Amino acid sequence: MKLGKFLTAPEYRLMVVTYRDIFQSAALENSRFGEEYRKLSAVIRMDSKDIKKMGVTEGGTLVVKNSCGKVVVRVEKSAYDVPHQGVAYMPSSPWSNALVSADTGGTGVPKYKIIEVMVSDARGESITIIGV
Amino acid sequence: MVSCLNKNYYVCTGCALLCDDIEVEVSGDQITTIKTACRKGFSRIRGCIEPMPCIVNGKNVDINTAIKDAAKILKNADKPLIFGLGNSTSEAQKQAIKLAKRIDAFIDDTSSFCQGPTLEAILHGKIRTCTLDDVRNRADVIVYWGADPSNSHPRHLSRYSYFPRGEERQRGWEEDRTAIVIDVRKSHTAKICGDKFFQIPLHTDAFFIDALIDALSGKVPNMLFDYDIKNLLKLANILKKAQFGIIFEGFGIYNIEYMETMARLMGKLNEVSNFHLIPMVEHYNMRGFNQNLFEETGFLNRVKFKKCEKGFDVKYGVDYSIMEVLNTKKIDAALIIGSDPMSYLPRSAAEYLLEIPLVSVGPCENFTSRVAKVTIPSALSGVECGGSAVRMDGVKVRFEPIIKRARLSDEEILKRIIEAI
Numbered sequence: 001m002k003l004g005k006f007l008t009a010p011e012y013r014l015m016v017v018t019y020r021d022i023f024q025s026a027a028l029e030n031s032r033f034g035e036e037y038r039k040l041s042a043v044i045r046m047d048s049k050d051i052k053k054m055g056v057t058e059g060g061t062l063v064v065k066n067s068c069g070k071v072v073v074r075v076e077k078s079a080y081d082v083p084h085q086g087v088a089y090m091p092s093s094p095w096s097n098a099l100v101s102a103d104t105g106g107t108g109v110p111k112y113k114i115i116e117v118m119v120s121d122a123r124g125e126s127i128t129i130i131g132v
Numbered sequence: 133m134v135s136c137l138n139k140n141y142y143v144c145t146g147c148a149l150l151c152d153d154i155e156v157e158v159s160g161d162q163i164t165t166i167k168t169a170c171r172k173g174f175s176r177i178r179g180c181i182e183p184m185p186c187i188v189n190g191k192n193v194d195i196n197t198a199i200k201d202a203a204k205i206l207k208n209a210d211k212p213l214i215f216g217l218g219n220s221t222s223e224a225q226k227q228a229i230k231l232a233k234r235i236d237a238f239i240d241d242t243s244s245f246c247q248g249p250t251l252e253a254i255l256h257g258k259i260r261t262c263t264l265d266d267v268r269n270r271a272d273v274i275v276y277w278g279a280d281p282s283n284s285h286p287r288h289l290s291r292y293s294y295f296p297r298g299e300e301r302q303r304g305w306e307e308d309r310t311a312i313v314i315d316v317r318k319s320h321t322a323k324i325c326g327d328k329f330f331q332i333p334l335h336t337d338a339f340f341i342d343a344l345i346d347a348l349s350g351k352v353p354n355m356l357f358d359y360d361i362k363n364l365l366k367l368a369n370i371l372k373k374a375q376f377g378i379i380f381e382g383f384g385i386y387n388i389e390y391m392e393t394m395a396r397l398m399g400k401l402n403e404v405s406n407f408h409l410i411p412m413v414e415h416y417n418m419r420g421f422n423q424n425l426f427e428e429t430g431f432l433n434r435v436k437f438k439k440c441e442k443g444f445d446v447k448y449g450v451d452y453s454i455m456e457v458l459n460t461k462k463i464d465a466a467l468i469i470g471s472d473p474m475s476y477l478p479r480s481a482a483e484y485l486l487e488i489p490l491v492s493v494g495p496c497e498n499f500t501s502r503v504a505k506v507t508i509p510s511a512l513s514g515v516e517c518g519g520s521a522v523r524m525d526g527v528k529v530r531f532e533p534i535i536k537r538a539r540l541s542d543e544e545i546l547k548r549i550i551e552a553i
Contacts, residue, residue, distance in 0.1 A: 015334060017317055020283040020383075022171050029146070029175035031182055032475065032498050068480055080318050082331065089317065094475045094499060102481035108434065108453030109245045110478050113383065114316075114334055131475070131499040 009063070009120040012054055016044070016064070016099065016115040018092045033131060041093035042071065042127045044119070045078040047085045054121065061122035066115070069098040071128040094130045143531035145219070145514035146173035147285050148413035148524035161535050163515070170286035177515055177534070180496035184509035195508065199545065202467070202491040202506045203552035206235050209465035213238040215454055216471025218415030221519025224542035225417070225424045228469060231550050233437045233444050238463060240454045241421045242476065244433045246383055247411040249391040251422050252432055259398055262378065262408040263525045269298035273374035275312045278337070279382025279412045280319035289324065293380065310370055330367055333357055341393045344368060345400045377407040413524035416513070420522035458484045467491045469542055472498035493545055510542045517541035
């Protein structure tokens with residue numbers, strides 16, 4: 001039995017920036033409950049150096065959490081050619097919104113676009129199912 | 133529907149561009165071919181695979197029963213909320229406002245947590261705007277600020293803002309237009325703009341705007357964050373030389389404080405140049421809702437009606453926004469029309485919707501309808517029912533249905549709910 005199984009996975013602080021994705025939007029029009037929408041939504045795209053530093057496998061799953069919520073999503077290497085260590089990208093979706101604070105600071109506008117999170121290796125845990 | 137060269141063209145309700153050049157082929161009540169639409173529009177017109185059921189308390193019912201039960205929930209509520217309507221026709225929106233007045237409801241839409249203040253400034257004439265047709269024909273400097281239309285509004289660049297050879301821009305994007313992206317992220321649109329992508333650090337929009345105002349004023353910019361000043365001066369130079377400039381404002385930069393700063397930038401740009409602003413509205417008729425409510429009450433969202441001797445009082449403000457009424461648990465029932473707050477809102481706020489009776493109206497099942505007490509299927513606007521809507525630039529667009537199916541429109545459902553109350 002591997003000792004690592006009983007150790008807490010190390011956590012790393014990241015800023016998540018949310019964005020729109022046309023393929024995800026098209027999948028949403030087809031079915032919000034479908035595998036394609038989930039696959040295109042429950043994903044975090046990270047700088048390759050951050051992925052290497054965390055020792056996680058591309059295509060594996062990560063726990064992304066903060067005081068507002070927690071989701072398990074798939075990790076992918078970002079396609080951006082500009083390095084962005086410390087910043088990760090998630091498509092706007094119920095998965096990213098689970099991490100957005102309801103506290104609007106009296107404005108009525110949640111801070112959807114930039115979210116501070118802690119990420120850790122989900123060690124094979126499945127992607128969070130939302131809305132079924 | 134527009135007829136030209138013996139062809140019929142339809143309007144796509146996939147986003148607030150309301151593209152009016154969609155070709156379709158129909159067989160019976162099925163659409164067999166869709167041409168011209170973008171990937172998102174194609175999916176919208178083709179329809180979803182999970183249509184909204186007609187349900188009360190988890191049991192299939194007929195539409196009359198569902199409407200009757202919906203009316204009962206709303207009538208019995210002390211503080212009902214009506215939310216959504218960005219994917220409904222203007223005619224349906226007017227019925228929703230009528231219903232809100234009838235039942236002393238809160239009424240709000242998604243502009244409450246995105247571009248409300250920008251649209252408010254535009255409707256009050258505080259920010260200079262123009263139409264997308266002006267952009268196509270005249271714009272030489274196009275700024276996408278916190279916006280990525282390649283993903284959010286896929287035909288924006290090709291129909292209106294960058295690639296067309298407009299009346300005064302016959303040499304097109306190759307010579308006559310300069311497209312700029314200002315964003316925290318190198319988006320797909322940024323890639324198209326090449327070396328006119330200005331990447332700014334997170335949380336620095338307001339500082340960046342202040343520094344840009346300095347540069348446009350001929351002052352040495354006061355850089356409060358790490359940024360190459362030469363880049364900023366390069367941007368200011370392009371903006372100053374614009375004959376007809378346009379800023380397309382996306383969700384990426386939006387916050388309340390930013391709006392005031394942006395208004396100052398627009399003021400400065402119009403001292404030294406000629407600039408306009410159009411918000412990148414997402415839902416096809418969000419702006420229509422804002423304009424309809426504005427005409428009725430003087431406010432474009434976040435409203436609460438209360439009947440009184442002289443008719444009705446209108447209360448307005450952040451306390452009546454969807455976020456705050458959920459956070460403070462101020463409502464005791466909700467009618468959601470063509471929207472999915474369980475998906476769009478922060479989960480911790482949306483979860484209050486699980487505690488109150490919900491009525492969900494729309495063409496497709498969504499996360500909110502699955503927790504609703506009553507669900508009512510409605511016709512898909514632009515495909516199964518016609519009506520009118522307001523494009524992101526304020527232009528009114530009328531559209532006809534492509535096919536006829538039995539489902540009632542949002543407008544008809546709302547009329548019948550009003551009759552039943």
